[in-house]
């Protein structure tokens with residue numbers, strides 16, 4: 311394959327040559343000071359993506375994908391004598407429910423249909439009925455449908471009830487607003503290979519620093535214990551061998567984000583792309599799954615157009631150099647998803663939309 315594929319799947323994303331070249335730096339021992347400096351630099355830059363978080367929060371880096379970060383966050387931060395309420399309206403909410411069972415955490419769930427918003431009324435009811443709930447866990451951007459959940463309202467509920475919020479921000483960190491203090495956010499899970507435009511291999515959890523001083527770890531896992539990482543990473547070291555070359559790339563991707571104007575600039579860029587994709591494909595007759603105002607800026611879900619299977623559309627577009635995404639689980643047969651994260655140029659979006667037009671009207 312010599313043609314560059316444009317990845318319109320929700321991560322891993324296309325990276326720039328700048329980030330790709332960063333992967334090719336010298337070999338390093340993970341116990342050397344150069345490596346520790348690299349880690350400390352990444353931690354500092356990560357926490358500064360949202361400047362308001364810099365003071366009271368700590369970025370913990372993990373070697374693993376986004377799921378690793380979400381699982382480490384829950385395993386470490388839901389206390390043995392605590393209880394969590396999981397707010398679930400999609401695939402990533404389902405995964406959190408499974409993790410809670412796996413780690414034998416005490417939890418209840420407020421579930422909505424995948425195409426529906428999170429059920430805030432029910433969250434309030436449960437909090438009124440059950441004073442043992444210490445944490446609420448939710449997904450910021452539910453990538454399975456493209457819905458940006460109403461965390462502003464959920465966060466307000468958390469603040470008013472003095473309940474800590476844990477968020478899966480794996481597909482939103484770096485491109486959507488995150489209000490750390492206002493939402494009573496105790497921690498959020500993030501990853502390198504989505505809105506941060508790096509390669510897969512490193513993820514992280516942004517944790518309120520006071521947690522480490524006032525509670526002990528609840529993790530029943532050695533690898534996923536954030537306290538162990540917190541302690542060693544004060545000096546820039548990991549308790550295990552981290553993904554060293556991937557760290558070079560992540561630092562470069564963070565520098566690149568700073569150079570382009572930070573998360574707000576990335577947010578604006580994504581907004582232009584996602585609106586263009588929605589408007590053009592709607593003109594071609596496709597229907598979106600959600601109403602316009604509920605979408606994030608990085609992904610749109612569409613009903614499959616009549617007389618096509620997802621595989622036909624995927625394979626035809628792939629021949630033209632574009633990778634799109636389907637549905638998961640129970641909505642597998644119903645939808646297609648088009649993400650617009652990563653190093654994508656306006657001209658790539660234009661060509662993609664032309665290809666989609668050709669596919670619908672000429673079958674190729």
Ligand SMILES: *Cc1c(COP(=O)(O)O)cnc(C)c1O
Pocket residue numbers: 320321375376377378380402449451452453478479480481501
């Ligand atoms: C992609 C994603 C994950 C999982 O990340 P992996 O890197 O695939 O493990 C978790 N949550 C959300 C919301 C995601 O979009």
